[in-house]
Amino acid sequence: xxxxxxxxxxxxxxxxxRIVSQKANIxxxxxxxxxxxxxxxxxxRKIQYSINENVKFISLDVPFANKEKGKFTTFYSRLxxxxxxxxxxxxxVSLVNPDIIFFTxxxxxxxxxxxxxxxxxxxxSHTARRFTPFNHFFFFTELKADAIVCLTDGDANEYKIxxxxxxxxxxxxxxxYSVKDYSVRKAIAVGRLEWVKGFDILIDCWKELKKEHPNxxxxxxxxxxxxxxxxxxxxxxxxxxxxxxxxxxxxxxxVYPHYSLHVMPSRYEGQGIALIEAQACALPSVVTDYIYGAxxxxxxxxxxxxxxxxxxxxxxxxxxxMMDSEKLRQEYGNNARIVAQKYAKDNIICKWVxxxxxxxxxxxxxxxxx
Numbered sequence: 001x002x003x004x005x006x007x008x009x010x011x012x013x014x015x016x017x018r019i020v021s022q023k024a025n026i027x028x029x030x031x032x033x034x035x036x037x038x039x040x041x042x043x044x045r046k047i048q049y050s051i052n053e054n055v056k057f058i059s060l061d062v063p064f065a066n067k068e069k070g071k072f073t074t075f076y077s078r079l080x081x082x083x084x085x086x087x088x089x090x091x092x093v094s095l096v097n098p099d100i101i102f103f104t105x106x107x108x109x110x111x112x113x114x115x116x117x118x119x120x121x122x123x124x125s126h127t128a129r130r131f132t133p134f135n136h137f138f139f140f141t142e143l144k145a146d147a148i149v150c151l152t153d154g155d156a157n158e159y160k161i162x163x164x165x166x167x168x169x170x171x172x173x174x175x176x177y178s179v180k181d182y183s184v185r186k187a188i189a190v191g192r193l194e195w196v197k198g199f200d201i202l203i204d205c206w207k208e209l210k211k212e213h214p215n216x217x218x219x220x221x222x223x224x225x226x227x228x229x230x231x232x233x234x235x236x237x238x239x240x241x242x243x244x245x246x247x248x249x250x251x252x253x254x255v256y257p258h259y260s261l262h263v264m265p266s267r268y269e270g271q272g273i274a275l276i277e278a279q280a281c282a283l284p285s286v287v288t289d290y291i292y293g294a295x296x297x298x299x300x301x302x303x304x305x306x307x308x309x310x311x312x313x314x315x316x317x318x319x320x321x322m323m324d325s326e327k328l329r330q331e332y333g334n335n336a337r338i339v340a341q342k343y344a345k346d347n348i349i350c351k352w353v354x355x356x357x358x359x360x361x362x363x364x365x366x367x368x369x370x
């Protein structure tokens with residue numbers, strides 16, 4: 001079967017790109033599907049996630065829109081770029097002739113209704129719809145998609161007129177190691193250095209936390225457009241010895257076990273892969289109760305603490321509570337590892353296999369257990 005994935009920019013190092021690369025590799029190597037990944041935008045950066053040699057990669061080489069010369073110019077540039085993307089996508093689709101096309105991210109949702117094909121069209125919602133740019137145009141996506149796949153029940157409820165909506169959460173690899181020493185006074189936060197991740201909030205909180213626990217240290221892993229701004233914030237608050245921007249780590253699952261606390265201050269998420277990964281490594285988490293997904297993973301006072309969105313004082317108090325008690329960190333951490341088991345890769349891939357089989361109405365093979 002021919003599967004085609006549409007990704008906005010495969011050179012990005014976010015969760016969407018990681019999940020797509022892993023699914024492409026699995027469907028190619030374990031299920032013998034003919035898989036192609038199409039990246040829409042022109043980007044000279046090195047691709048961050050590896051794909052098998054049997055997985056084909058195509059760039060539509062579409063330039064980014066000009067957003068620096070006023071509203072009218074920006075609108076005209078975006079519209080022109082969108083039309084270019086439609087034309088190039090349809091040429092590639094005609095060439096590849098896939099059986100199923102998976103559209104990801106906001107751009108994928110907008111392109112889906114304009115894709116001329118007899119293939120089944122599936123939209124993968126990786127961000128809660130209400131926070132997705134241009135989501136008022138998703139009406140057309142709902143009408144044209146053969147299926148919409150959401151990460152959470154809450155997001156699925158946003159799609160009222162779609163002919164089919166499925167909930168398939170993100171998956172993670174089984175960690176090789178888990179936390180052994182909860183006496184370590186180190187916290188970790190992981191994600192793209194962008195506004196939506198809320199690291200600016202966490203850094204502000206750390207200024208207050210330092211007063212009570214000067215021996216605790218915070219490491220933030222990830223890259224993004226806010227790196228310079230966040231570093232300036234760290235310098236301004238005189239936290240250079242307490243908070244470190246560590247960049248991107250290729251083997252982040254091997255990094256988590258060296259900490260005793262995970263913090264996720266996101267303003268919103270699709271679901272939060274970093275949260276699931278941290279939990280799988282037996283890390284307790286302090287998490288903002290973002291819409292949607294946080295409460296699906298973290299039960300407050302069981303495997304972490306949920307904090308009301310935008311409440312810095314509550315964030316500080318929750319982190320202080322975890323810092324104060326090694327026993328509590330260990331208790332919540334042990335529970336976290338149990339909770340994370342439902343996001344194991346094999347379990348989630350089975351859901352995708354069933355979806356693909358049902359779209360094709362074939363007697364496709366059952367899930368393969370490596």
